[in-house]
Amino acid sequence: MINVEGLTKTYGPTRAVDNLTFGVKPGMVTGFLGPNGAGKSTTMRMMLGLDNPTAGRATINGQDYRSLKDPLRQVGALLDAKWVHPNRSARSHLRWMAASNGIPTTRVDQVLEDVGLSAVAGKKAGGFSLGMSQRLGLAGALLGDPGVLLFDEPVNGLDPEGIVWIRKFMRALAAQGRTVLVSSHLLTEMSLTAEHLVVIGQGRLIADCSVKEFTSQAQRTVTVRSPQLAQLHEALTRAGLRATPAADGSPALSLLDVTTDQVGDIAAANAIALHELSGSTASLEEVFMTLTAGSVQYHGNSGGPAGQPSNAPGPHGANHPNHGGPQ
Numbered sequence: 001m002i003n004v005e006g007l008t009k010t011y012g013p014t015r016a017v018d019n020l021t022f023g024v025k026p027g028m029v030t031g032f033l034g035p036n037g038a039g040k041s042t043t044m045r046m047m048l049g050l051d052n053p054t055a056g057r058a059t060i061n062g063q064d065y066r067s068l069k070d071p072l073r074q075v076g077a078l079l080d081a082k083w084v085h086p087n088r089s090a091r092s093h094l095r096w097m098a099a100s101n102g103i104p105t106t107r108v109d110q111v112l113e114d115v116g117l118s119a120v121a122g123k124k125a126g127g128f129s130l131g132m133s134q135r136l137g138l139a140g141a142l143l144g145d146p147g148v149l150l151f152d153e154p155v156n157g158l159d160p161e162g163i164v165w166i167r168k169f170m171r172a173l174a175a176q177g178r179t180v181l182v183s184s185h186l187l188t189e190m191s192l193t194a195e196h197l198v199v200i201g202q203g204r205l206i207a208d209c210s211v212k213e214f215t216s217q218a219q220r221t222v223t224v225r226s227p228q229l230a231q232l233h234e235a236l237t238r239a240g241l242r243a244t245p246a247a248d249g250s251p252a253l254s255l256l257d258v259t260t261d262q263v264g265d266i267a268a269a270n271a272i273a274l275h276e277l278s279g280s281t282a283s284l285e286e287v288f289m290t291l292t293a294g295s296v297q298y299h300g301n302s303g304g305p306a307g308q309p310s311n312a313p314g315p316h317g318a319n320h321p322n323h324g325g326p327q
Contacts, residue, residue, distance in 0.1 A: 001026060001179055002047060002148060006056035009042055009203075016042045018203035019056070024181045026147070029174045031194030031211075032183040035292050039203040040183045041079070044150055048077055060148050072101040076141030077150040081133040081157070086126025090117055090136050093125055094143060103144050111139040116165075130157025138166070148179045155186060167193045187285040191215075201292045215287050224263050225252040225276035235270040236263070252276065 002024035009017040017039040045051040049065040115135040199207040246252040
């Protein structure tokens with residue numbers, strides 16, 4: 001169990017995390033979402049005692065991370081896949097981690113097998129691809145068989161097969177009763193992986209709810225197509241429903257916040273033939289973009305590059321995404 005209470009972090013005049021409060025429960029994958037610069041990585045670093053909060057507290061199983069005895073046995077984390085000495089082999093890297101927390105070395109070969117790196121266990125980590133480094137980082141997080149796991153962008157560098165594998169792997173870990181918190185920018189992937197979402201923007205909490213609750217905030221749309229479109233429109237209007245021509249110009253009608261059952265029943269009662277009756281809701285990505293629109297720190301030119309305006313910062317200006325500041 002992870003608890004965050006009034007967590008705040010400031011860097012000079014910048015408030016990276018602003019009075020953040022939420023909990024991460026065991027038995028499910030919780031997605032931690034937000035635009036670039038929202039404060040996700042800073043929050044996770046404070047959970048792990050890597051950054052000191054300006055105010056508030058983050059606890060794991062009721063304790064500060066720094067108070068945990070043999071922390072790898074209680075918490076596993078993957079924040080930076082390339083945080084490995086390049087001249088160490090994958091096996092040697094995990095062995096010194098195991099030794100630091102009194103974990104049997106037999107566990108090393110087990111986690112290497114679990115993440116699919118047994119064949120390259122003796123190779124230097126400096127020669128690993130980003131995807132292989134992600135797998136090694138995951139092996140390190142699992143080394144102590146912990147009940148709490150934190151992953152920051154764990155699918156970076158993975159091929160499609162690897163992404164599907166890690167999705168199933170994280171869900172299996174949660175099904176074992178573990179607490180799993182995953183930060184990711186791949187919203188479609190999160191919709192397939194997470195059951196619960198914590199969404200932040202500019203360091204503040206935007207949403208703390210299930211994926212279903214989050215996406216239900218969008219309007220439902222029903223599309224109906226009929227050879228008797230005029231009669232259908234009249235029947236729907238008499239029933240108190242507002243139908244508008246389809247946006248794509250096709251011979252169809254669109255209705256918001258109604259069900260396909262409602263429209264189908266009205267058509268049947270009026271002996272109107274239907275050639276299409278379909279409903280849709282907004283995707284996780286669409287709802288996310290809507291709710292976080294005011295929290296995006298860096299905006300690109302949607303019309304494509306057209307030269308840099310005279311008042312825009314240069315490549316090393318203060319507004320450049322890589323110029324320090326919270327992530």
